[in-house]
Amino acid sequence: MNPNGTAAISVRGLTKHYDDVEAVRGIDFDVAPGEVFGFLGPNGAGKSTTISMLCTLTAPTAGTARIHGCDVVTQGSAVRRNIGVVFQDSTIDRYLTGEQNLRFQASLYGMSKQEGARRIKDLLDLVGLWERRSSLTDTYSGGMKRRLEIARGLLHSPRVLFLDEPTVGLDPQTRKAIWNYLRELREAEDITVFMTTHYMEEAEHCDRIAIMDHGVVIALDTPAALKAGVGEDRIRIHTGDSETVVAALRKRFGIEAEVHDDVVTFSVPDGEVFIPQLFADGGLPIDSVHMARPSLDDVFIKRTGFSLRDAEPPGRPAGDARLRAMGRR
Ligand SMILES: Nc1ncnc2c1ncn2[C@@H]1O[C@H](COP(=O)(O)OP(=O)(O)OP(=O)(O)O)[C@@H](O)[C@H]1O
Incomplete structure (x- = not known):
């Protein structure tokens, strides 16, 4: 929490029902400014539904969520000004260069040419793509595309960056590199990061993690404290x-x-x-x-009786596809 007590994200009794499916069942949590906060859980746990409510893409059935004090339902545009969102699937234009992609986005935000150019240079430097700014993004590797997505999510200087499974589909080395960029980013941009993941190894990098299962938060603490609680x-x-x-x-x-x-x-x-x-x-x-040492999977087993790895159904989950589709709108 910052000195005047405003959380970057504050969630109370947040609930989402789809007909008779209780996707999110009255969850509560706060994320402090500057935190890297992870939402860990198996497919179908309710992570995507939660992130899409926080990003104003899905209306809650009940409860409240606030981003820096702004309500996601009644103050949607203020919330959207405060947040950047990076979706799992690439939404960058492959026939434009990296710089052109960002310039296009800057014009959508109504940034002046000068302001846009300055911000684009800073962000491309931050994510290590300045040298490749003039290459078509079609020639970028998966990791470079993800970094460009992150730069684009940061263009309007949001206070909270939402990342949906930021490293899914990337090789271990690239995943590590993305994490290094995210860490640098936190220092450079003074930003709060909220991410969903089903990789336990990835959740270890977060300051705190909420473990979600069947629409409820079953544990919330630092990775070390969660593991110490297991044994x-x-x-x-x-x-x-x-x-x-x-x-x-x-x-x-x-x-x-x-x-x-x-x-x-x-x-x-x-x-x-x-x-x-x-x-x-x-x-x-x-x-x-x-x-x-006890792992985050041991934490999950202790709380649910089964392993997070076993909870993974094969193939791509329906929920991811839905959130990706929302991101393209
Ligand atoms: N639009 C929808 N209509 C009906 N049911 C939905 C809808 N969106 C999500 N659900 C259901 O809500 C539950 C939670 O899904 P959600 O996608 O939020 O989980 P998740 O933890 O993000 O998993 P995934 O990684 O698979 O997206 C699941 O049972 C899912 O089938």
Whole structure:
């Protein structure tokens, strides 16, 4: 929250029904200015419906949502001035250059030629496309196109940037690069980022995450706090002499370990701190040590009883197609 207490995004009892489908069932959350906030959940959880209500593309059935104090229903144009939206599918014109695409958008916003040119230069620099500004976007890679989309979403200097699955379909290296740009962007533009994702690895980059399932927010916190709430780090020691290891663990750390097939397992609150202590005195007959930290999937399993990975139906989801279609309007 900023000093005068206004959240960048404030949602209360937000609900959306499509006939008898309860897509979003009365959710509440606040996003502070400058936060990178992630909405994580399986297909059909209600992420797209939520983002489209926040972007004024879908009217809520009940509840309220405000962007920097402006109501998404009664102050739609003020909300739209405050937000930039980047959809999953490319909506850039492939027969124009990167710069021409942005110039076209700047004219739609009614920006003067001078103002537009200055902003376009800054943004193309920010997303690393200035050198390629005169190339047709048809020649851009998937990652370059996504970066251009992000630059376009930022053209009118929005205070909140909404990204729907910003890295879907990109290779891991390009996904990483997009994340670096998003981080730089947050510094350079003083902006709040709200994104949906079904990649757990991606959600790890967010300051806070809301995990959504069946239209409700089932958990909301920092990635570290969510994982810490699930359980301790699990340590597995491979040894040829489990008796000695178990006795040493009991004597030195008061730990009661389990043994199966010469593998000694136990839990500790912080494995990274514990493992150096384990080796501090030396002399233990250890072949290898493996540590497993709780993952966001463990958080999901704990709350729902099933894995986020299992919740993914094969193929492209219907919801994505709907939001993409809305973006093209
Ligand atoms: N226009 C619509 N008409 C009827 N049902 C809809 C409509 N839009 C969404 N739904 C339903 O609402 C529920 C939530 O869908 P939503 O697209 O918001 O989920 P999601 O988490 O974004 O998943 P996805 O990644 O598949 O889009 C689903 O059961 C979906 O079928």
